[in-house]
Amino acid sequence: MSSETMTVFSPQLAARFDALVQKYPLKRSALIPMLLYAQDEVGYLSDAVIAEVADRIGITELELRNVATYYSMLRFKPVGKYHIQVCTNISCMLRDGYAVYERFQDELGVGPTGTTPDGLFSLQEVECIGACSWAPAIQVNYEFHDELKPDLVPGILDSYRKKDASAKGEKNA
Amino acid sequence: MPRLVSHPDEVKIVSKRFGQGAAQIDKYIELGGYQSVRTCLEKGPEWIIETMKASGLRGRGGAGFPTGMKWSFVPKQSAKPKYVLVNGDESEPGTCKDHLIFLHDPHTIIEGTIIAGLAIGAKMGFIYLRGEYRYLLEIMEKAVADAYAKGFLGKSIFGSGQEFEIITQTGAGAYEVGEESALMESLEGKRGVPRIKPPFPAVVGLYGGPTVINNAETIATVPHIIAMGGEAFAAAGSPRNGGTRLFGISGHVERPGVYEMPMGYNLKKLIYEVAGGVRNGRKLKAVVPGGSSTPVLLPDEIDIGLDFDQVGKAGSMMGSAGVVVIDDQTCMVEFALRTIKFYQHESCGWCIPCREGTDWLKKSLTRFHAGFGEAKDIDNIQYLAENMLGRTFCPLGDAAAMPTIAFVKKFRKEFEDHLNGKPCPFANHAQIAVL
Numbered sequence: 001m002s003s004e005t006m007t008v009f010s011p012q013l014a015a016r017f018d019a020l021v022q023k024y025p026l027k028r029s030a031l032i033p034m035l036l037y038a039q040d041e042v043g044y045l046s047d048a049v050i051a052e053v054a055d056r057i058g059i060t061e062l063e064l065r066n067v068a069t070y071y072s073m074l075r076f077k078p079v080g081k082y083h084i085q086v087c088t089n090i091s092c093m094l095r096d097g098y099a100v101y102e103r104f105q106d107e108l109g110v111g112p113t114g115t116t117p118d119g120l121f122s123l124q125e126v127e128c129i130g131a132c133s134w135a136p137a138i139q140v141n142y143e144f145h146d147e148l149k150p151d152l153v154p155g156i157l158d159s160y161r162k163k164d165a166s167a168k169g170e171k172n173a
Numbered sequence: 174m175p176r177l178v179s180h181p182d183e184v185k186i187v188s189k190r191f192g193q194g195a196a197q198i199d200k201y202i203e204l205g206g207y208q209s210v211r212t213c214l215e216k217g218p219e220w221i222i223e224t225m226k227a228s229g230l231r232g233r234g235g236a237g238f239p240t241g242m243k244w245s246f247v248p249k250q251s252a253k254p255k256y257v258l259v260n261g262d263e264s265e266p267g268t269c270k271d272h273l274i275f276l277h278d279p280h281t282i283i284e285g286t287i288i289a290g291l292a293i294g295a296k297m298g299f300i301y302l303r304g305e306y307r308y309l310l311e312i313m314e315k316a317v318a319d320a321y322a323k324g325f326l327g328k329s330i331f332g333s334g335q336e337f338e339i340i341t342q343t344g345a346g347a348y349e350v351g352e353e354s355a356l357m358e359s360l361e362g363k364r365g366v367p368r369i370k371p372p373f374p375a376v377v378g379l380y381g382g383p384t385v386i387n388n389a390e391t392i393a394t395v396p397h398i399i400a401m402g403g404e405a406f407a408a409a410g411s412p413r414n415g416g417t418r419l420f421g422i423s424g425h426v427e428r429p430g431v432y433e434m435p436m437g438y439n440l441k442k443l444i445y446e447v448a449g450g451v452r453n454g455r456k457l458k459a460v461v462p463g464g465s466s467t468p469v470l471l472p473d474e475i476d477i478g479l480d481f482d483q484v485g486k487a488g489s490m491m492g493s494a495g496v497v498v499i500d501d502q503t504c505m506v507e508f509a510l511r512t513i514k515f516y517q518h519e520s521c522g523w524c525i526p527c528r529e530g531t532d533w534l535k536k537s538l539t540r541f542h543a544g545f546g547e548a549k550d551i552d553n554i555q556y557l558a559e560n561m562l563g564r565t566f567c568p569l570g571d572a573a574a575m576p577t578i579a580f581v582k583k584f585r586k587e588f589e590d591h592l593n594g595k596p597c598p599f600a601n602h603a604q605i606a607v608l
Contacts, residue, residue: 023340025254025297025380028362036304036345057362070364070521073304073346089266090465090497091423093511127348127515128266128465129305132423132495133430134175142307146175 008048013041017056031057031067035074043078072127080115080122082160084108085139088125091132096150100136101125103150107157120164121157175273178430180447184409184417186397187390188433191277196312198319201280207325209399213288214333221292225395227403229415233270234260234351234388235464235492237481240395244385246375247293253382257289257298258374260356261389264303264348265464266515267495270419270431271389275302275309278393279316283339285392287330288399290337293385297338300389301360304345314341348519352567353386355521366523367567390419411437414480418494422448425455425500437478444475444498455500459583463492465512466572468579469499489579504599505587509580510538516573527570530561534577544594551588555581 007014016037020030034056038049045068054064068074086092086101101112104123108116115122131137134146138156145156177192185191195201213221225241232238247255259282263271274282286298300317302310317339320326330337342360344350350359354368357379378384394416398406407415414436420443421431427449434443440462444450451457457472462479468489477487484491499508517531537554540546558574558581565571581588590598 026361029342029360031362032345032359033343036343067362067364071304071345071347072518088511089515090461090508090511091267091495093508094424094497094499094503127518128264128268130263130269130272130303131175132267132269132497133421134269135423135429139305142305144175144308 008046008052009038009041013037021056028057028059031059031064032071035064035068035071039074044075078115078119079124080120081164082121082140084121084123085126085129086123087127087129087131087135087137087139089128089132091128092136095135097136099150100138100148100153103153107153120161175269175276176430177273178428178432180432182438182442182447183433184435185433186401186406186409186417187274187281187394187419188277188431189397190281191273193277195278195280196276196316198280198316198323201278205400206280206396207284207331209396210284210287210291210325211331212399213291214331214335218292218294221288221399224399224403225292227407228398229403229407229410229413230391230394230398231414231481232388233390233394233418233494235265235466235490237491240387240391243375243387244289244292246373247383247385248376249294251294251383253380254297255293255295255383256379256385257286257293257295258353258356258360258379258384258386259286259298259300259389259392260351260353260386261300261302261306261309262344262347262351262356263306263389263493264351264519265466265493265495266512267421267423267461267464267497268493269421269423270494272306272309273419273431274389274393275306275313279313280320281393281396282313282389283316283320283326285395286339287326287337288395289385289387289392291335293383295385296336297340299340299342299360299379301342301344301350301356303350304343307343310341310343317341347521348515349521349567349569352569355567356386357384364521366521369566409435411435411478411480411483413482418479420479421493421495422498423495424498425452425503426450426498427452434479436480437483440470440475440477440479440484440496443479443496448498451498451500453500455502457498458501458503459499459505459508461495461497461499461576462489464495465497465515466490466568466576467492468575469505469583471583490575502599504542504597505580505584506538506542506591507597507599509577509584510535510542512576512580513538513573516569520569520573524565524567524570526561526564527573530557530570531573533557534573541588541591542597544591544596546588546591548589548592551581551585 137146230240350365355365359365374384517535522528558577561574
């Protein structure tokens with residue numbers, strides 16, 4: 001499929017995918033990056049995303065789903081605009097990662113795993129994110145925040161609320 | 174932004190360009206970068222492998238296999254293309270050293286990859302980063318593009334007429350993919366389940382071609398070895414354990430961080446002097462010396478040198494050199510539960526002893542920590558873990574079983590203190606929600 005035909009992706013991403021399938025000695029090596037980049041744009045691996053990526057790689061949707069379900073970052077349901085991933089693995093746990101996690105739950109009122117009604121934030125407990133010496137750490141989408149304390153949680157949430165408001169302001173201007 | 178730390182006992186070889194802007198290619202060159210690869214183009218593959226053997230460098234991913242020997246296993250003639258694969262899937266809890274290399278010194282990864290390629294006669298290298306490291310992947314991608322623009326990568330690297338291409342790749346969340354054969358499966362666009370060995374990757378690897386797979390830190394060390402000489406690098410470490418290593422210290426210490434210490438550096442000194450000792454004036458209870466899969470050490474077991482052999486002799490493993498320090502206010506049953514919860518989550522499900530074993534261990538430990546354990550459970554947990562050992566394709570089963578066995582053996586009394594409906598004796602425990 002070329003970017004000129006029907007696509008669920010933006011023209012930029014479609015063009016990127018056209019290049020990506022040429023990049024490797026074997027086309028299928030592009031599969032996992034494509035799924036992740038598709039998810040970044042669409043929000044999750046919708047049926048339409050799965051159908052198009054499978055077609056671009058030249059595998060069946062079943063084969064694609066078989067691969068995609070293996071990877072913990074790939075998801076089949078939408079999450080919030082800012083997806084908060086709190087590490088509670090050993091190094092973070094020892095430095096109060098669970099208290100940080102609980103504070104996020106309290107501030108957002110979404111329970112251990114959930115999305116705020118406005119769709120702005122979602123919360124998830126995750127395994128080690130490779131920031132152990134700067135624990136406790138979280139990722140909001142791909143952004144790291146480290147050396148956290150529960151009291152820093154409201155400020156982090158506010159910074160993303162502001163980011164969202166200014167993004168909306170630019171859009172309307 | 175990860176905080177950089179420093180201590181006078183450090184010997185900075187791999188980390189010497191950290192914090193100096195070496196992610197910019199011109200800065201990297203100014204600091205002596207891309208000289209080693211030029212030397213290697215002149216000297217040729219045999220010299221490179223001899224230098225690597227002389228350096229005593231052992232794999233920094235955790236297994237500690239001698240790098241020079243690994244490279245020498247790749248057949249000189251091959252009908253299929255050969256590949257270099259850099260493992261930046263850093264996922265072992267307690268480990269964050271590669272994070273800093275990708276952030277501060279991406280070009281040393283590129284240079285090391287080219288050198289490995291020259292040594293084994295490969296024309297293509299892959300640099301695989303875990304999916305969570307997106308900002309580091311972007312740094313790496315820019316570095317690769319800059320190296321292409323300068324002619325350091327491409328059809329004729331450094332005008333030598335030799336070709337070398339580098340492709341960066343992202344994972345999408347899977348600890349298991351850090352195992353070398355699972356890594357190749359993932360790079361081929363499949364589920365990251367391990368392959369049976371033999372054949373070993375040096376003979377049949379990526380796309381069926383001979384492949385050398387090295388940890389990112391191992392590759393980052395290579396240009397420094399070429400620059401300083403194999404013998405000089407070896408001399409910086411302890412016998413049979415060449416050079417230095419990046420130790421990621423985390424947990425209950427005053428000054429956590431990634432410190433580059435000579436191999437053989439004393440673990441007790443590392444905790445009490447380099448990392449400032451146990452924080453808040455508390456006492457030491459336990460140390461996990463090399464990432465979450467390595468058996469725990471007691472305070473009276475840590476007066477040892479940190480190298481593959483000495484930590485092995487103490488009954489544990491040096492692993493990924495992620496040192497996790499635990500204070501006396503920590504519940505070890507809970508720590509064991511959090512550790513096994515991770516392995517249960519990450520088991521790929523391919524081998525039954527791992528898939529079922531981690532699940533049963535998690536269930537048993539959850540029930541036990543909640544106060545519903547029975548005396549026989551303590552032995553059962555150990556028995557279950559012991560029966561996982563050596564019965565799986567890849568080391569994940571062992572990685573889950575080994576620490577569990579050590580927790581039960583070394584902290585049996587804490588397990589007993591949870592019996593008969595008694596609540597966890599540690600007040601500020603973490604309330605692990607098992608979802």
